Amino acid sequence: MAQVTLSEIRKSYGSVNVIHGVDLQINDGEFVVLVGPSGCGKSTLLRMIAGLETITGGTLDIGGRIVNDLDPKDRDIAMVFQSYALYPHMTAATNMGFSLEHRGGSKAEIEERVNWAAGILGLEALLDRYPRQLSGGQRQRVAMGRAIVRNPQVFLFDEPLSNLDAKLRVVMRGEIKSLHQKLKTTTVYVTHDQVEAMTMADRIVVLNRGRVEQIGAPLDLYDRPANRFVAGFIGSPSMNFIEGTITAEGFATAGLTVPLPIKAQSHVGGPAILGIRPEHLRLDPAGIRAEVLLVEPMGAETQVTMLLGNTQVIGVFRERVDLSPDTVINVMPDVAAIHLFDTDGGQRLD
Ligand SMILES: Nc1ncnc2c1ncn2[C@@H]1O[C@H](COP(=O)(O)OP(=O)(O)OP(=O)(O)O)[C@@H](O)[C@H]1O
Numbered sequence: 001m002a003q004v005t006l007s008e009i010r011k012s013y014g015s016v017n018v019i020h021g022v023d024l025q026i027n028d029g030e031f032v033v034l035v036g037p038s039g040c041g042k043s044t045l046l047r048m049i050a051g052l053e054t055i056t057g058g059t060l061d062i063g064g065r066i067v068n069d070l071d072p073k074d075r076d077i078a079m080v081f082q083s084y085a086l087y088p089h090m091t092a093a094t095n096m097g098f099s100l101e102h103r104g105g106s107k108a109e110i111e112e113r114v115n116w117a118a119g120i121l122g123l124e125a126l127l128d129r130y131p132r133q134l135s136g137g138q139r140q141r142v143a144m145g146r147a148i149v150r151n152p153q154v155f156l157f158d159e160p161l162s163n164l165d166a167k168l169r170v171v172m173r174g175e176i177k178s179l180h181q182k183l184k185t186t187t188v189y190v191t192h193d194q195v196e197a198m199t200m201a202d203r204i205v206v207l208n209r210g211r212v213e214q215i216g217a218p219l220d221l222y223d224r225p226a227n228r229f230v231a232g233f234i235g236s237p238s239m240n241f242i243e244g245t246i247t248a249e250g251f252a253t254a255g256l257t258v259p260l261p262i263k264a265q266s267h268v269g270g271p272a273i274l275g276i277r278p279e280h281l282r283l284d285p286a287g288i289r290a291e292v293l294l295v296e297p298m299g300a301e302t303q304v305t306m307l308l309g310n311t312q313v314i315g316v317f318r319e320r321v322d323l324s325p326d327t328v329i330n331v332m333p334d335v336a337a338i339h340l341f342d343t344d345g346g347q348r349l350d
């Protein structure tokens with residue numbers, strides 16, 4: 001196991017800069033998830049850690065060694081890809097043992113390691129099968145088996161579950177998490193599924209256009225996003241944003257003033273954006289007038305899309321609301337759960 005430290009890491013392809021100086025310290029045994037929109041540089045960053053991509057600037061330290069110029073095979077890391085990348089003509093066991101064989105392990109040693117990994121991953125009965133004889137989830141497990149047999153210092157995962165159906169994704173998510181609890185290997189995991197990020201991570205790194213927006217524990221990011229980008233990216237459905245003005249009485253918007261929980265005195269008179277999560281809106285006759293656009297009952301809760309002034313917002317209500325499109329309701333933000341952002345850079349205001 002090892003600590004991984006990225007200092008001022010940069011990447012450019014020709015004249016195009018895609019990673020603009022990333023600083024990140026991943027502790028020994030930690031499970032860190034990189035999230036961000038498509039094209040923000042998640043895979044590039046992971047591939048630089050793996051050694052599959054050259055590093056344009058900065059230093060990468062794995063386990064106390066600067067590894068910028070080290071070959072992937074000398075970095076003592078194992079990577080699991082979205083596509084599994086199994087050899088089709090080899091059985092599960094051979095796929096899993098291949099890298100050990102490559103390093104000159106003895107037959108007995110390899111067999112022991114493969115059996116150990118198969119035991120952890122529940123693959124004992126499938127070792128003689130070829131990839132085409134395995135389901136997607138089983139193939140993904142073989143790909144993980146291939147990573148763990150080597151007992152590397154660091155695991156890297158690039159969207160390993162995105163080819164699986166929704167149900168299997170949930171199962172495998174739990175398996176990867178419990179694998180980490182057993183092995184405690186330092187892990188960097190890339191996904192753009194923010195539920196995966198929330199449930200698996202010790203810490204989440206939110207990336208945007210090649211820069212770190214925020215690093216923190218999942219619930220810290222959820223409860224105190226540093227800026228509007230993180231606020232909108234973490235959480236599903238996304239946080240609602242309402243434009244208005246901060247006055248001495250509170251936040252004024254769409255003909256109503258919402259009291260503010262925080263001292264926003266220094267911003268009085270200025271424009272601001274109020275952020276409120278869908279679950280923090282409640283039906284209240286004294287609330288803001290909203291026109292219902294869409295009602296989606298989901299069993300445990302009902303999701304209501306509505307127009308508030310000319311801003312579209314979503315409310316999630318635990319009670320069984322009986323609403324239809326075109327009706328008018330009144331909603332009130334839970335004052336304690338309000339976030340405020342400035343209108344320019346979108347920075348958090350408290
Ligand atoms: N070989 C390359 N040459 C030029 N540009 C590249 C190359 N590889 C990646 N890029 C660019 O670098 C940026 C980051 O790409 P990257 O694959 O890291 O994104 P990502 O966050 O993994 O996205 P996704 O969620 O879609 O997988 C993108 O704008 C991409 O177009």
Ligand SMILES: [Mg+2]
Nearest residue numbers: 042043044158
């Ligand atoms: Mg990617």
